[in-house]
Amino acid sequence: MTDAGPRVPRLFSRGSWAEARRVAGILRKETVGGALLLGAAALALVWANSPWSGMYESLRGLTVGPASLHLSLDLATWAADGLLAVFFFVAGLELKREFVAGDLRRISRAAVPVAAALGGVVVPAALYLLATRHVAGAAAGWAIPTATDIAFALAVLAVIGRFLPPALRTFLLTLAVVDDLLAIVIIAVFYTGHLAPVPLLAALVPLAVFTVLVRRGVRAWWALLPLAFAVWALVHASGVHATVAGVLLAFAVPVVGGGPGGDTGLAEHFEHRFRPLSAGVAVPLFAFFAAGVHLGGLDGLGAALTDPVAVGVMIGLVAGKPLGIMAATWLVARFTRARLAEGLTWLDVLGLSILAGIGFTVSLLIGELAFGTGGDHVKLAVLAGSCAAALLAGVILRLRDRAYRRMSEAEADDRVPDDAYAVTRG
Template identity: 50%
Template sequence: MVSLRRKARRLRLRRKAVTSEVARFLRTEQIGGLILLGATALALIVANSPLQDWYQTLSDTVIGPSALHLNLTLATWAEDGLLAIFFVVAGLELKRELVVGELRNPRQAMLPIAGALGGMIVPALVCLAVAWGAPGGKDAWPVPVATDIAFALAVLAITARDLPPSLRVFLLSLAIVDDLGAILLIAVLFTSHISIPALLGAAAVMGVYIVLQRMRIKGWWIYIPLALLTWVLVHESGIHATIAGVAIGLATRVKPDPGEHEATAELLEHRLQPISAGICVPLFAFFAAGIPFTFSDIGVMFSDRAALGVLLGLVVGKTIGVFGGAALSVKSGLGRLPESLHWHDLAAVAVLTGCGFTVSLLIAELAFPEGTQQGSIKAAVLVGSLTASLLAAALLRGRVRTRRG
């Protein structure tokens, strides 16, 4: 009997060690980035293959309680639900940088904020300048304003892990501000009804969350229900539910108390990071990236000024806007470039912000109903995002080689 207990104990320890090793593996950003890009490639292949009908049926499968208005498709669950977990992790990282990291200096915090503002305004102006007077020209400008934070961070992790951490902090902060701006645009331009009671309810629940954090109350059994209720209320309000994830991350305590081994934010990030990188973000990419398109869509894109405006907005407008906004903030004295970074590093990341991908595709679907110019606009998003990613990857690798030299 004693021998059996020892064997069972050894088996449990072995399983725990394997689980811990898998979690450590998934916390490596390069691995998470490769899994994400693999899921994206798989989605594009399946959506443009004989399995297209199966993929569409799977994406449109509805699950969830209708009484709570949560009878959503699997694609919506991935976009609104699973991605919210990624935004919790991103919010935790941003909060840490704002409180105890590089962004605690207001001038350094202004650098990504100014870059994000420029990266929203200039692409919209470029798109309008190219497409003005053409069919769909006045509807296309919101499409290139977004940066896909998950994909941009994945490309940066794979191609530029030897560059200073400040560069990742800059991109993360900029992309979060950028995504919040895109969510605000969606709410203003494409949401027919916003439920104020649901928004107030979400704010009240977040207030309880913050008070419990300040009172140093611990226990996952308290915070998980509060986080889920916040997500449900934000979703019910009509605003993109991922904003609940950012709010939870920013509301979590990041400074450990005297004698405390780690703060709540560090513990939560440690637990959620492998789940986000290994499950949530790849599944989101699989359901979001499966866009069926043909070479005729790409051909039409080059004769469609609205689509060209989107393409140039992503590749040219994003680069000029982000780099120009950051440079203007430094020139005016409002922002400051970290000592570890060079302007060439910032220029390479500015190109990378042109990876609008899933967020831009979502706005394209809202701005252009199916049967209009949606095919060519989506083709422009895919081509523009791919072009920006490849150019940025080459520039970032060049910066790595230069620094090594």
């Protein structure tokens, strides 16, 4: 036997890689991502109102990053601008897959949820502006109640909807994906401050190189990550919100072609890889740094939730979302050839439309862009409105789930005599 030479030590053992894969698989579950999101927000809220609230504020304000690159940012900003870029990267991958190979590829199937998403943006914004029409400066927050939190909404649906028709989840997913696209456009167009065109144009160079590499099937992180970071940093320097960089990078990834053998694309591969990072790290950390609001006792909580801006946000989320989605869905179904997916009823759509009032992640982000990190009343309104929407939708969808379970059991009972008869004849 020949000596093979000294063995190179492994950084990770097979067991540690297996454990990492198992953890990643857990984080891909919608219920786990939603639970982490809620847990992080609850922890921040408790900490910010504890005797150690100063430590929380100090942590949020801790500045890290190279000042020479204009990236000396506090942790709260890193979470909103940096970590949420990962969230929007994953959302962008999902959005592109839907447009290229999913339900949004066919206009006839996409018409109803796309119209529902549009209605779910227009009506909440209109109700918010109506409720805050006499408040100076409040108009800046018109987009806060227009967003739907995919992770939170799908987690609620997964917990309570064991017997609900699969078409309901598809409807919600398509609506939320289009909603994310609209949120991206709103952030880029309406919440961009001072635009610096040179860094924005410069971002096209690493983006172009990234595009060429992924279309040739390159998956190596050491080649793609520096390019992705360069795109993000240049977009951040341009004044456009840095989360838009995540979407631009996602849209560059091929859905079909470009993979090994040329038969599959990288979009699903990257989405599979980065979803645990988004659901398990990026979104919970953003919620942790964004949701820490000082309540000021019951009097402070009451004052916050009766603030006209907060009332406008809650009305938009709890009432505006279902009104807009239901109205748009009915109009499309009434005056076009588009129809609800088979197996869905209007009561199902009502529960789903209320569930879409869970704004949370993107609503908190837009609230910070509109009013800065000091908009505590807005944050409380987003938290309260999202929780109220989740509870109301949970009641309706739970009742529908029981109805579908009874229908399933009745159908199973009806099949028993026929099966027994067939066995007897045999």
